[in-house]
Amino acid sequence: MYLPSHFEESDPQALHALIRDYPLGLLVSHGEAGLDANHLPFELSPEKGAQGTLEAHVARNNPVWSELRDGDEVLVVFRAGDAYISPQWYPSKQEHHRQVPTWNYRVVHAHGRVRIRDDERYVRGLVARLTRTHEATQETPWKMTDGPADYIDEMLRLIVGIEIEITRLVGKFKLSQNKEARDIRGASAALLARGEQAIGAAMDDCAARREG
Template sequence: MYNPPAFREDRPEILHRLMAQARLAVLVSNGASGVPDVSHLPLMHSPAQGIILGHLARANPHWKALREAGRAIAIFQGAEGYISPSSYPSKAEHHRVVPTWNYEAVHAEGPVEIVEDAARLHDIVSTLTDLHEGTRKNRWRVTDAPADFIQGQLKGIVGMVLRVETLMGKRKLSQNRSAADREGALAGLTTEQAALADAMRAQQGGK
């Protein structure tokens, strides 16, 4: 990932927060044909263990390529959005401005283990389910379904454990603009870009 110093984010607590908020990630690994294999997956990062958990459909050939490649990158996307040059006060001064796109992203890279053991796979699915059910009023648990049904469903998937060796974070949030242009960019965001506005304010506050 191209990552100029002005946009680089190295603080573990920020990177972990972005990964937890994103949840749906993009898993990329080298493909046998020379073309990268890509899957969109709900993943869970465990900072304490330094791992990322997920699973793929057994019918998805990516899991076999992952086993062959041995390594992968999980990409977590944070807030993002278009920034119009019309929002910059400097436009009225010299017109030397262009559009850009602000965004947050984290890349986690490391060796991958494919899990086919039924007990471990059950644990992965249960952990992911508990995470995403969260504080829902009527939480669903894996144990709510008949055991034989769950065992049958597990045969259709394989687990994935990525041990994180490298974390690279990028928060491109107008840090390279003047204070006036940053405020202008914030003011020019639409209501649909509330998440980006929050991210830009947090970055300006050092968070």
């Protein structure tokens, strides 16, 4: 990934936080037919391995798990929003007009080594953890025990676990850091007014850090 230094985010806590807040990752791998990409919700275990471990499951009918071998290198891409940035939002544009449009975004690329986990106990535990994480916001959280045991067993037989030990994390938070703080503020205010909260709020935080 092309990564100018002013857009680089290297703080592991910030990168882990993005993954937790935006857990739908794009798993990129190489199979018999060439490159393959699968969108999967991941569970991050930051305490496992030097840089954390990602866990997900795929349908047993998905060939990705049978084409991968333990130890194969894969890439998982996480994205935390994106937004078009109009030069009209920069106060400095009104003074010298030396501004052009751009697109801002925050992404984390997690490189790692895969391990296929085709065993019922592991998959059951993973699904239980994913369920607890994402049902926590519900007034009455769904539990695996809410479903008939034979039905849950059948569903678990239809999926296979994937575990990825992260070997390298690369973060790119493109938030107009190459602009003046007032221009970052101007674009942030415009985004927030349009309801584009993810990038608008991130740019607002960026401007606050710039201003000290």
